[in-house]
Amino acid sequence: xxxxEQSLFLSxxxxxxxxxxCTYTDSSSTYLYWYxxxxxxxxQLLTYIFSNMDMKQDQxxxxxxxxxxxxxxxxxxxxxxxxxxxxxxxxxxxxSYDKVIFGPGTxxxxxx
Amino acid sequence: xxxxxxxxxxxxxxxGQEVILRCVPxxxxxYFYWYRQILGQKVEFLVSFYNNEISExxxxxDDQFSVERPDGSNFTLKIRSTKLEDSAMYFCASxxxxxxxxxxxxxxxxxxxx
Numbered sequence: 001x002x003x004x005e006q007s008l009f010l011s012x013x014x015x016x017x018x019x020x021x022c023t024y025t026d027s028s029s030t031y032l033y034w035y036x037x038x039x040x041x042x043x044q045l046l047t048y049i050f051s052n053m054d055m056k057q058d059q060x061x062x063x064x065x066x067x068x069x070x071x072x073x074x075x076x077x078x079x080x081x082x083x084x085x086x087x088x089x090x091x092x093x094x095x096s097y098d099k100v101i102f103g104p105g106t107x108x109x110x111x112x
Numbered sequence: 113x114x115x116x117x118x119x120x121x122x123x124x125x126x127x128g129q130e131v132i133l134r135c136v137p138x139x140x141x142x143y144f145y146w147y148r149q150i151l152g153q154k155v156e157f158l159v160s161f162y163n164n165e166i167s168e169x170x171x172x173x174d175d176q177f178s179v180e181r182p183d184g185s186n187f188t189l190k191i192r193s194t195k196l197e198d199s200a201m202y203f204c205a206s207x208x209x210x211x212x213x214x215x216x217x218x219x220x221x222x223x224x225x226x
Contacts, residue, residue: 035217042116042203042219043155088155098143098207099168100215102155 004103006089011109018076020106022089025070029091032065033100034074037086046074046087076108084110114138118204118218125194125225133189133221137206144187145205145215146179148172155203161187194225 003025012018024032033048049056049063049072056063062075076083089103117136125131137144146158159169161179178190187206191198202221207214 040219043205043217045215045217096168098145098160098162099157100147101157104154 004089004091004101006087006103006106008104009107009109011111012079013111014079014081016079018074018079018083018108018110020074020076020087020089020108022072022074022103023070024072024089024091024103026091026093027067027070028093028095030094031092032063032072033088033090033092034061034063035088035090035102037088037105039085043088079108079110081110081112084108114216116204116206116216116218118202118221120221121219122222123224125223127196127225128193131191131194131223133191133202133204133223135187135189135204135206135218136185137187137204138208138216139185141206141208141214141216143167143207143209144179144181145207146189147203147205147217148200149203149220150197150200158189158202191223194223196225199223199225 006022029051031048034046035043036046037043047058047061047063049065054065060077064073086105086107088105090100119134144161147155149155157170159173160167176192180188204218205215
């Protein structure tokens with residue numbers, strides 16, 4: 001199947017860490033991505049991880065991949081009000097490496 | 113930083129009319145894509161285009177849809193006879209030879225069919 005699932009809403013206080021979770025069903029996923037969409041804007045690629053990695057860190061962002069459980073998470077350290085947006089988990093597969101399959105998105109609200 | 117540019121940002125059209133959504137991909141990119149996002153729903157793949165032909169398309173991309181690269185810079189999505197359910201945000205993207213991790217998305221065209 002092509003399902004990528006995420007919880008739809010997350011609310012955190014400014015300065016706390018946010019953890020956005022995602023599960024996927026297809027073990028042939030090659031790359032997994034996190035995109036950010038601010039209101040009225042396009043899809044901004046935040047980070048991606050190759051399926052043979054289990055962690056990637058990029059400044060305030062940490063991506064963890066548990067391939068056995070098909071679970072991906074995005075941790076945002078020291079969350080700021082500017083981080084409020086919708087975050088999409090996405091994947092591409094070996095058989096169709098240029099087609100991105102998106103999850104439903106998690107709406108992150110940061111409370112000042 | 114290079115951008116993918118989409119025009120118009122918002123288009124309102126009457127049911128049954130033809131619309132053309134325009135995109136200018138990043139100049140040295142070779143792969144081009146259209147995605148759509150119906151309000152409140154997932155972003156869905158429509159079509160990928162490489163070397164002047166469609167490389168993959170989804171079930172959504174039926175005979176009402178077509179894509180074209182009319183010159184060296186533009187990439188267009190045409191919907192021949194719009195339906196109410198075509199109302200959505202349409203995103204264009206382009207990538208280099210590296211594939212999806214090199215994607216850059218445009219900021220989208222909101223199409224409203226009335």
